[in-house]
Amino acid sequence: MEKAGLTPRLMVDFSHANSHKQYEKQLEVGRDVAGQVARGDIRIIGAMIESHLLGGNQSLLPGKPLVYGQSITDACLPWEDSVPLLETLAEAARQRRMQ
Secondary structure, three states, X not given: OXXXXXXXXXXXXXXXXXXXXXXHHHHHHHHHHHHHHHOOOOOEEEEEOOEOOOOEEOOXXXXXXXXXXXXXXXXXXXXXXXXXXXXXXXXXXXXXXXX
């Protein structure tokens, strides 16, 4: 980005390749990113987190009822894990602003 004359600004996808498609690993990725932000890295401007009411995902199969609050696409963090992760990221952003 710098070679192209652009200011590096990144939104980090906690899922997919960064978590090796293991949705629980988004927590590790999130802690790492929060540490970078807290230490003052201004390149990180956001995060994409796979989150839903219930963890994991489910298949959409004919005749099989769906579980309310669970993804039918990508596997997601459950809400009870998402909230503390968001709080950690918010605290990291506050620390960065104080530098």
